Amino acid sequence: MQKYKTSFIKGPALFVLPALVIYVLFLVIPLMGSIGFSFFRWSGISLNDLKFVGLQNYKTIFLQDPVFWRALLNNLIFVGGAIVFQCTIGLIVALLLEQRLLFRNFLRGTYFLPAVVSLTIIGIVFEILLNPELGVLKGLLGRIGLGYFANPSQWLSDKNKAIYVLLAIQVWYGFGWSMFIFVSGLKSINPELYEAATMDGATGAKKIVYITLPSLKGTYAVAILFATLWAMRVFELPFIITRGGPGHATEVLATWIYSKGFTYTRVGYGSALATILLIFGISLSFLIFRYTGMGKGE
Amino acid sequence: MIVEERSIRSGLLKFTSYIILGILFVATIYPLFWTLMTSLKEYRLILKDPAALPSLSALTLHNYGIIWREGVSTFFFNSIFITVCTVIGTLFLSAMAGYGFARFKFRGSDALFLLFAMSLVVVAPSIMISEYLLLHFLHLLSTRIGIILLYWSGTAFGIIMTSNAFRGVPQDIIDTAHIDGCGEFTVFLRIAFPLIKPTLATITIFTLVWSWNTLIWPLLILQKLGQQTIIVALLGFLKGQYMVDWGCLTAGLSIGFLPMLVGYFFFQKYFVQGLTLGSMKG
Numbered sequence: 001m002q003k004y005k006t007s008f009i010k011g012p013a014l015f016v017l018p019a020l021v022i023y024v025l026f027l028v029i030p031l032m033g034s035i036g037f038s039f040f041r042w043s044g045i046s047l048n049d050l051k052f053v054g055l056q057n058y059k060t061i062f063l064q065d066p067v068f069w070r071a072l073l074n075n076l077i078f079v080g081g082a083i084v085f086q087c088t089i090g091l092i093v094a095l096l097l098e099q100r101l102l103f104r105n106f107l108r109g110t111y112f113l114p115a116v117v118s119l120t121i122i123g124i125v126f127e128i129l130l131n132p133e134l135g136v137l138k139g140l141l142g143r144i145g146l147g148y149f150a151n152p153s154q155w156l157s158d159k160n161k162a163i164y165v166l167l168a169i170q171v172w173y174g175f176g177w178s179m180f181i182f183v184s185g186l187k188s189i190n191p192e193l194y195e196a197a198t199m200d201g202a203t204g205a206k207k208i209v210y211i212t213l214p215s216l217k218g219t220y221a222v223a224i225l226f227a228t229l230w231a232m233r234v235f236e237l238p239f240i241i242t243r244g245g246p247g248h249a250t251e252v253l254a255t256w257i258y259s260k261g262f263t264y265t266r267v268g269y270g271s272a273l274a275t276i277l278l279i280f281g282i283s284l285s286f287l288i289f290r291y292t293g294m295g296k297g298e
Numbered sequence: 299m300i301v302e303e304r305s306i307r308s309g310l311l312k313f314t315s316y317i318i319l320g321i322l323f324v325a326t327i328y329p330l331f332w333t334l335m336t337s338l339k340e341y342r343l344i345l346k347d348p349a350a351l352p353s354l355s356a357l358t359l360h361n362y363g364i365i366w367r368e369g370v371s372t373f374f375f376n377s378i379f380i381t382v383c384t385v386i387g388t389l390f391l392s393a394m395a396g397y398g399f400a401r402f403k404f405r406g407s408d409a410l411f412l413l414f415a416m417s418l419v420v421v422a423p424s425i426m427i428s429e430y431l432l433l434h435f436l437h438l439l440s441t442r443i444g445i446i447l448l449y450w451s452g453t454a455f456g457i458i459m460t461s462n463a464f465r466g467v468p469q470d471i472i473d474t475a476h477i478d479g480c481g482e483f484t485v486f487l488r489i490a491f492p493l494i495k496p497t498l499a500t501i502t503i504f505t506l507v508w509s510w511n512t513l514i515w516p517l518l519i520l521q522k523l524g525q526q527t528i529i530v531a532l533l534g535f536l537k538g539q540y541m542v543d544w545g546c547l548t549a550g551l552s553i554g555f556l557p558m559l560v561g562y563f564f565f566q567k568y569f570v571q572g573l574t575l576g577s578m579k580g
Binding site for chain 2: 001002003004005011012013014015016018019020022023025026027028029030031033034036037044093096097099101107109110111112113114116117118119120121122124125126128129134135136140172176177180181184204229232233235236239240253254257258261262267270271274275277278281282285
């Protein structure tokens with residue numbers, strides 16, 4: 001349809017206002033609040049102890065809060081892991097499924113299944129599966145002869161390894177999403193390119209390297225962007241399975257904000273953390289937009 | 299010779315593909331399958347051999363009966379209520395706004411659109427604390443209406459999709475409707491809205507799944523046990539109550555994911571459509 005030029009009141013007001021009002025009230029205002037509160041010190045309980053402290057919170061975070069740095073590192077581990085493992089597995093699976101295989105659509109549909117299950121449920125399920133007292137893994141692996149493999153549940157109490165268990169679960173959850181992003185990207189590649197290559201005598205592998213992979217440039221951007229945003233907002237798995245432990249080893253920014261904001265009722269401090277997370281998310285998204293040619297059209 | 303080599307290689311590739319895909323399939327399915335399977339077993343059977351498949355005669359709905367009576371029915375209905383309200387509200391708010399953006403050209407429309415779009419990069423934990431304070435201030439904490447209103451602010455995705463979809467509506471249909479005396483809202487509701495059904499389906503699906511599955515907001519906002527969604531209840535009440543009662547716990551978990559699983563099974567077409575629609579924008 002063509003656009004009809006008019007002023008806001010006469011035309012779109014009726015249509016846009018309802019969504020706008022709710023949006024401004026429940027998103028824009030809290031967003032500004034988050035940034036605003038970061039310059040204060042407050043317990044959130046009564047207005048009496050609201051105190052302006054300027055950049056004090058930020059100073060404390062950057063200079064005196066080792067948990068913040070650990071959390072940031074963990075978020076970056078999730079980002080890295082999401083890109084390296086989740087997207088790569090998604091890409092490989094999408095490529096494998098391009099072949100004329102039996103059960104192709106069924107398999108494709110199945111790989112996405114974890115994505116429709118709540119991360120909370122996934123967290124609890126894996127917590128149970130990894131529970132050494134119940135010993136599901138022992139029973140399962142024992143059946144297929146891998147009984148004496150290292151016990152993953154031990155890794156959860158290992159300060160250095162725990163985060164990788166969580167990452168593995170996150171990848172399990174998300175590779176179907178990434179796969180689908182690549183599946184649709186693959187669909188939009190012009191088949192004539194392949195025909196021309198075949199006529200030039202190119203084999204399957206060459207076709208993939210020289211046609212498929214480069215044509216997916218825009219798709220990489222989408223996949224990486226999504227993976228990054230998920231990784232920045234990761235909350236459920238560390239919150240449920242390890243509660244940020246052992247000893248903050250699996251803390252992420254989201255859980256640390258929760259901790260400081262709600263458990264310790266440090267509204268200002270928590271909001272400063274929240275603002276840092278926000279800036280991080282926006283910057284990463286912007287960088288991805290810029291450097292991967294996303295949105296520039298193909 | 300070359301042909302033989304090629305078909306051996308492609309055969310080997312296919313075989314390897316099947317193996318890889320097969321392993322992935324099992325890894326993907328197993329945790330959920332185990333959860334369902336365990337929920338249908340009796341407690342002592344579970345303890346005896348947790349990874350074993352139960353015989354058909356050993357299957358029981360006993361666990362489901364227990365937890366349903368012990369509160370899961372309430373949590374389940376809360377989830378349904380909140381999800382349905384969220385979906386309907388989000389759908390209409392998004393579609394109306396999308397129509398407004400598609401149909402009218404007005405001063406500040408680009409800026410306004412951008413304002414909505416920016417929420418796509420704002421992650422929930424960033425606004426957790428101030429959102430909580432806002433809802434507290436509005437006396438909307440511990441209310442289901444409060445969380446629904448909060449969810450209705452997530453219209454950005456829908457607005458982007460609907461405004462795009464509405465642009466594809468032919469101008470003559472709209473003009474004809476105006477000539478026939480229809481007001482703008484009638485044109486929207488009776489004519490344009492029904493024309494973008496695939497987009498509406500996509501928005502419905504994503505909003506529905508997200509709303510059912512999400513933890514953060516119900517965790518913060520729905521503080522009374524009687525209002526909680528199944529997801530929050532699983533984390534708090536149910537996990538505490540049935541900590542080592544694996545049968546009941548897995549039954550609760552199953553109730554938490556089965557609706558989404560079943561929905562996905564029946565409406566897979568719309569999921570796929572939505573995913574491929576969305577990522578083609580790149």
